[in-house]
Amino acid sequence: MNQEKVLSVENISKTFPGVKALNDISLDLYKGEVLVLVGENGAGKSTFVKILSGIYTADEGGKMTLDGKAYTPKGIRDANSQGIYIIHQELNMIPDMTITENLLLAQGFPKKKGMKCFVDWKEADKQAQAIIDQMDLKYDLHARVETLSVANQQMLEISKAISQENAKVIIMDEPTASITSQEVDKLFGYIHKLKARGIGIIYISHRLEEIKRIGDRIIVLRDGTYVGEKEAATVDVDEMIRMMVGRNVTQYYPKSEHKAGEVALEVEGLSLHKLVKNVSLQARKGEVLGIGGLVGAGRTELVRGIFGADKIASGRVLIDGRQVKLSSPKMSVKHKIAFLTEDRKILGLLMGQSIWSNVVISKLSKLGRFGFLTEGRGIRVSDDYKEQLKIRMPSSRSLIENLSGGNQQKVIFARWLFSDSDIFIFDEPTRGIDVGAKTEMYELIDRLVLDGKTVILISSDMMELMGISDRIAVMSNGSLAGVLERDDFTQEKIMELALEGYLEK
Amino acid sequence: MNANMKNIMDKIGSLLILFVLIIVMGVITPKFFALDNLKNIGIQASVNVVLSIGMLMVIIIGGIDLSIGAVLATSGIAAAYLMRAGCPIFWAMLLSCFAGAALGAMNGFIVTYMKLPPFVATLGTTGIFRGVSLLITNGLPVSQLPEGLRVIGQGTLLGIPNPIVLMVIVAVIIHILLVYTSYGRSLYAIGSNYEATRLSGIAIKRNTMLTYTIEGFLAAVAGVILLGRLAVAQPNAALGYESNAIAAAVIGGASFSGGRGSVKGSLVGALIISVLNNGFTLLGMNSFVQQIAIGVVVVLAVFADILQREKVN
Numbered sequence: 175m176n177q178e179k180v181l182s183v184e185n186i187s188k189t190f191p192g193v194k195a196l197n198d199i200s201l202d203l204y205k206g207e208v209l210v211l212v213g214e215n216g217a218g219k220s221t222f223v224k225i226l227s228g229i230y231t232a233d234e235g236g237k238m239t240l241d242g243k244a245y246t247p248k249g250i251r252d253a254n255s256q257g258i259y260i261i262h263q264e265l266n267m268i269p270d271m272t273i274t275e276n277l278l279l280a281q282g283f284p285k286k287k288g289m290k291c292f293v294d295w296k297e298a299d300k301q302a303q304a305i306i307d308q309m310d311l312k313y314d315l316h317a318r319v320e321t322l323s324v325a326n327q328q329m330l331e332i333s334k335a336i337s338q339e340n341a342k343v344i345i346m347d348e349p350t351a352s353i354t355s356q357e358v359d360k361l362f363g364y365i366h367k368l369k370a371r372g373i374g375i376i377y378i379s380h381r382l383e384e385i386k387r388i389g390d391r392i393i394v395l396r397d398g399t400y401v402g403e404k405e406a407a408t409v410d411v412d413e414m415i416r417m418m419v420g421r422n423v424t425q426y427y428p429k430s431e432h433k434a435g436e437v438a439l440e441v442e443g444l445s446l447h448k449l450v451k452n453v454s455l456q457a458r459k460g461e462v463l464g465i466g467g468l469v470g471a472g473r474t475e476l477v478r479g480i481f482g483a484d485k486i487a488s489g490r491v492l493i494d495g496r497q498v499k500l501s502s503p504k505m506s507v508k509h510k511i512a513f514l515t516e517d518r519k520i521l522g523l524l525m526g527q528s529i530w531s532n533v534v535i536s537k538l539s540k541l542g543r544f545g546f547l548t549e550g551r552g553i554r555v556s557d558d559y560k561e562q563l564k565i566r567m568p569s570s571r572s573l574i575e576n577l578s579g580g581n582q583q584k585v586i587f588a589r590w591l592f593s594d595s596d597i598f599i600f601d602e603p604t605r606g607i608d609v610g611a612k613t614e615m616y617e618l619i620d621r622l623v624l625d626g627k628t629v630i631l632i633s634s635d636m637m638e639l640m641g642i643s644d645r646i647a648v649m650s651n652g653s654l655a656g657v658l659e660r661d662d663f664t665q666e667k668i669m670e671l672a673l674e675g676y677l678e679k
Numbered sequence: 680m681n682a683n684m685k686n687i688m689d690k691i692g693s694l695l696i697l698f699v700l701i702i703v704m705g706v707i708t709p710k711f712f713a714l715d716n717l718k719n720i721g722i723q724a725s726v727n728v729v730l731s732i733g734m735l736m737v738i739i740i741g742g743i744d745l746s747i748g749a750v751l752a753t754s755g756i757a758a759a760y761l762m763r764a765g766c767p768i769f770w771a772m773l774l775s776c777f778a779g780a781a782l783g784a785m786n787g788f789i790v791t792y793m794k795l796p797p798f799v800a801t802l803g804t805t806g807i808f809r810g811v812s813l814l815i816t817n818g819l820p821v822s823q824l825p826e827g828l829r830v831i832g833q834g835t836l837l838g839i840p841n842p843i844v845l846m847v848i849v850a851v852i853i854h855i856l857l858v859y860t861s862y863g864r865s866l867y868a869i870g871s872n873y874e875a876t877r878l879s880g881i882a883i884k885r886n887t888m889l890t891y892t893i894e895g896f897l898a899a900v901a902g903v904i905l906l907g908r909l910a911v912a913q914p915n916a917a918l919g920y921e922s923n924a925i926a927a928a929v930i931g932g933a934s935f936s937g938g939r940g941s942v943k944g945s946l947v948g949a950l951i952i953s954v955l956n957n958g959f960t961l962l963g964m965n966s967f968v969q970q971i972a973i974g975v976v977v978v979l980a981v982f983a984d985i986l987q988r989e990k991v992n
Binding site: 504506520538546593 | 858860861862864867868871872874875876877878879880881882934938939
């Protein structure tokens with residue numbers, strides 16, 4: 175590693191409406207260095223690399239310098255042309271196209287000599303072959319990408335990014351999330367070659383073993399700010415966890431004394447076809463069972479399986495001690511389970527429909543007999559909730575898209591209150607809503623529990639999770655790593671459990 | 680106030696076009712406002728209105744049905760054969776409507792359980808239905824049907840032609856179904872956001888099946904009206920009617936992305952098409968020009984809708 179800077183970042187901030195995602199970040203990346211970024215969910219890692227790769231624009235006032243020149247990427251293509259490449263955690267391949275096509279799509283296909291409008295496929299295959307040869311991949315270039323396994327697609331993605339001649343910085347966002355240990359070895363071998371070429375690498379991973387193996391320096395982010403820096407080779411894991419989680423409490427969590435009653439929901443040995451393996455847990459009446467873990471640990475998948483939104487591979491679900499078959503959301507709603515989904519826009523809101531339609535959809539039968547209903551009744555229901563939940567809206571007839579995020583979330587909350595459910599699953603209920611609305615959400619959850627309902631809460635905000643849960647079940651890499659009682663809640667313990675499943679690899 | 684105005688504009692947009700058209704036609708062709716002519720417009724519109732209301736329901740859930748004309752023809756043939764076999768007219772008509780429902784259910788099955796995109800599914804069944812009716816009739820019209828049949832097409836109730844009466848009955852029932860029942864509300868939800876509706880515990884598959892079935896039933900009702908007017912069942916009846924049915928629904932504010940549209944709108948849309956046809960015929964204009972005019976109206980009506988929507992956002 176030499177001491178020549180390839181990238182220098184000074185005072186970069188990024189503000190989203192209501193949230194400061196990144197606060198005054200400064201760091202240097204040296205040539206031939208692997209700089210590891212760590213931090214819990216929402217610490218700002220993704221925001222930071224998105225600014226570097228031109229997907230987001232940073233707030234005014236900061237400065238980035240790439241190879242001695244001012245760097246202000248206007249988009250991902252612009253970032254690429256200046257030498258910064260990113261390997262996303264999610265795959266960015268076009269499944270219906272062949273490997274050759276995918277590899278050359280962004281940079282452009284080679285053209286036939288003298289006939290510029292025709293692609294020279296022989297040359298294209300040659301170039302594609304060169305790209306996959308770097309990583310020793312033995313794929314059929316004419317196979318469609320969707321025929322490859324996820325791990326193989328990930329390898330393809332990696333080989334595409336590292337094959338760029340002009341690369342100065344390569345960002346790897348959890349590149350090993352879905353590949354085998356042999357492939358990890360291959361990747362690391364190649365990273366050494368990249369280092370020798372003087373390319374700077376920014377590496378994001380939860381896997382502590384990996385970090386020690388491949389990293390040079392570790393930078394810890396927390397709540398969008400720079401916390402500190404460690405040498406990767408000598409870092410103490412406990413110390414790093416403390417740096418990741420320590421923080422001042424700024425949010426108030428209204429929470430009464432809860433008296434947990436009988437078991438309302440019991441899950442036994444639940445496995446899904448993807449990720450979730452053999453999870454058993456219980457949620458009782460009158461308690462908030464928090465579900466913690468890192469993004470990608472299988473929290474959402476677990477509750478989707480319980481709710482019947484996805485098919486389960488094995489295991490069973492008991493409600494009030496009786497085994498039930500929750501094969502579809504319809505069955506679950508019948509058994510009085512409510513599911514407030516993570517992605518409001520895609521999985522929750524009925525866009526283009528009125529507010530009242532959005533409220534009553536979970537239980538239309540409550541609006542009248544023999545399947546009949548009137549708009550008037552729907553509006554009355556929705557007006558009631560407007561009062562009860564303090565939803566700020568012009569009228570129940572207005573379209574849902576006219577409300578702010580927090581108020582939209584309250585409408586969906588109202589939807590599930592209207593369904594008279596006993597068990598409420600909330601997946602990231604406060605994401606993207608302002609502080610005031612968050613506090614109101616917490617109060618609502620508290621009221622439900624006092625009424626003897628069961629609440630299962632997924633949250634990536636660890637303070638929130640600790641603030642309102644009675645117990646926390648921590649997922650790690652698809653398995654349940656442990657369940658903590660409220661007296662035992664500490665950020666360190668939760669983080670240790672959350673990382674547990676990633677250690678042995 | 681502003682939002683209210685937009686709401687009103689949203690509701691009367693196509694109605695305004697209809698009024699302007701009626702006035703323009705009335706001014707340039709004196710015969711237009713004659714009672715007989717108005718009845719004619721209603722009778723001509725009736726088949727398309729019934730078809731477009733069925734189409735509307737399918738469009739609301741985000742689907743489409745290209746086979747609607749073929750369903751009409753096939754169920755019409757069924758009615759004709761039943762009558763020739765001595766089945767009383769009323770029962771033959773009713774059974775043919777259930778035959779239409781069965782064909783609709785077949786579309787629904789292919790879309791819901793075999794998971795074909797509705798466009799492709801109904802493209803396929805168009806061929807199947809049309810082919811079957813051509814095969815069993817040998818491609819020939821089925822005539823020599825009982826005289827009593829004409830009551831449906833040419834009789835009147837309290838002075839109102841029966842096709843108009845039937846059309847109004849269908850419109851009222853489906854309007855009530857869409858606006859005042861859980862089933863109707865869930866159709867808008869399905870079209871607006873399929874996955875969110877599924878996760879809300881709505882029986883999406885059952886509702887989708889039911890919608891295609893009702894639509895098939897309505898296509899057969901339209902077939903009954905047509906049969907009553909012509910007294911002949913043709914295997915090639917209603918060729919291309921699907922495009923007019925789609926046009927009427929879309930002029931009336933239905934959206935191909937689902938979740939929007941109303942019976943009132945489709946009614947107005949179908950009437951706009953009929954008034955255009957009628958007025959142009961009175962003016963002695965080339966029927967090809969009529970097609971151009973309808974095409975222009977479809978494009979303009981939807982464009983106006985898009986402009987308005989962009990302003991709102």
